[in-house]
Amino acid sequence: EPEVTQTPSHQVTQMGQEVILRCVPISNHLYFYWYRQILGQKVEFLVSFYNNEISEKSEIFDDQFSVERPDGSNFTLKIRSTKLEDSAMYFCASSVIRVPYGYTFGSGTRLTVV
């Protein structure tokens, strides 16, 4: 069964550093998403991406965040200057179309900012 692959599984970074989280969506999917989950809290929507541009973003997705699809396979989330409160699980997801098909999520990257 096709999978969404995320790397690394765990990343530790110092406050103020830039991090890039990487995702390889399912190959025939057209929509891409990033979500995050702070420990013990809800899964929160960050951004959706379609046709090489952001289609929707949440209030969380401020200027320190950016997304990119640098080639035909990768989808990345960049956090420019990490804060302690950015520590969370970050999940990438992809879908063929938005509705009615569901999203396929990756297994996540645990980001720890120290």
Next chain:
Amino acid sequence: DAKTTQPPSMDCAEGRAANLPCNHSTISGNEYVYWYRQIHSQGPQYIIHGLKNNETNEMASLIITEDRKSSTLILPHATLRDTAVYYCIATGNQFYFGTGTSLTVIP
């Protein structure tokens, strides 16, 4: 997206059916009902979705009331591996997760 209401937690005996309810009384005509689950801190896993008819797949059954204001996810023979947080989402667009129902399957 319609607001959904789920009980915060439920227990189920292993081997028995787990029936997880969801209220989505403000659902609109073009919004689907989706169920996902999250085991520990893994990525959410798709279970099933439906519009107005009952649906069944290899994982579960989804029963949607005729007025579409509520639905029930049924895991027919719960196992310990079904212990997870189950999310009901009613949407025609973006997926927003609530707090879900924490299901514990008891040996």
